[in-house]
Amino acid sequence: MTQVPATSNHNGESLVNEPVEPKSSEPSPAAVPEHAEIDAADWSPRKVLRWAYRKYEDEIAIASAFGVEGIVLIDMAAQVRPQPHVFVLETSFLFPETYRLIEQVESRYGISVQRVLPSLSPEEQARAHGEELWSRDPDLCCHLRKVEPLRRHLAHLRAWVTSIRRDQTQHRAQTRKVEWNPRFGVMKINPLADWSRERVWQYIRERKLPYNPLQDRNYPSIGCVQCTRPVNPGEDPRAGRWPGFPKTECGLHTPESDTPLR
Numbered sequence: 001m002t003q004v005p006a007t008s009n010h011n012g013e014s015l016v017n018e019p020v021e022p023k024s025s026e027p028s029p030a031a032v033p034e035h036a037e038i039d040a041a042d043w044s045p046r047k048v049l050r051w052a053y054r055k056y057e058d059e060i061a062i063a064s065a066f067g068v069e070g071i072v073l074i075d076m077a078a079q080v081r082p083q084p085h086v087f088v089l090e091t092s093f094l095f096p097e098t099y100r101l102i103e104q105v106e107s108r109y110g111i112s113v114q115r116v117l118p119s120l121s122p123e124e125q126a127r128a129h130g131e132e133l134w135s136r137d138p139d140l141c142c143h144l145r146k147v148e149p150l151r152r153h154l155a156h157l158r159a160w161v162t163s164i165r166r167d168q169t170q171h172r173a174q175t176r177k178v179e180w181n182p183r184f185g186v187m188k189i190n191p192l193a194d195w196s197r198e199r200v201w202q203y204i205r206e207r208k209l210p211y212n213p214l215q216d217r218n219y220p221s222i223g224c225v226q227c228t229r230p231v232n233p234g235e236d237p238r239a240g241r242w243p244g245f246p247k248t249e250c251g252l253h254t255p256e257s258d259t260p261l262r
């Protein structure tokens with residue numbers, strides 16, 4: 001397993017493909033109170049990450065579902081902090097292609113992606129809540145397999161880096177790049193908040209980054225196998241999630257996030 005140097009990828013290509021911004025415009029991390037939201041609206045993703053890693057040091061982690069945004073974020077974070085802590089909410093129901101992509105990313109960046117598991121195995125969940133809970137109550141299933149494991153994992157951290165973008169869903173439209181998340185009791189860092197899907201793909205292509213092959217088979221948003229279908233031409237990229245339900249979020253980034261969980 002080869003660790004990628006901070007300034008080049010495994011091909012020796014330069015990773016510095018965005019203008020270098022002066023550090024003088026950043027508030028000193030030490031001077032910013034623990035839960036203060038700062039005005040990072042004009043900051044590039046790399047600048048947000050650089051500031052956040054200085055502020056939160058080893059108590060910050062990237063949560064990734066290994067969509068294209070997550071891959072971009074990991075690539076940028078690896079330039080700021082070699083071998084960043086990355087974790088995935090391992091529901092036990094991810095696509096085989098996703099599991100293979102995780103291994104590819106681990107190899108490329110010399111990291112070990114932490115698999116954060118639910119407290120119930122699929123069999124235990126079926127015994128406790130009935131077979132195929134996702135087909136009857138996907139909110140409860142997502143709570144058990146994603147929200148609760150995330151809460152448990154974030155309890156050990158001060159900052160949570162996400163790859164959400166404002167134009168993905170209505171719930172994400174007000175996302176700030178650095179914001180306090182009262183539900184999980186951490187700072188939420190959203191470096192890609194103002195990026196478009198096109199900009200994300202531009203970065204993927206420029207950097208020749210790996211991505212989930214399902215993307216090329218009309219799966220623009222990929223979650224668990226049971227709850228993801230390919231989209232039809234013209235459909236919203238997230239239309240393939242939770243088919244048959246009016247659900248567009250797994251519950252990690254919704255307004256209910258204002259209800260403290262700990």
Ligand code: SF4
Nearest residue numbers: 134138141142224227
């Ligand atoms: S996406 Fe579906 S299977 Fe996965 S945790 Fe949510 S409801 Fe359950």
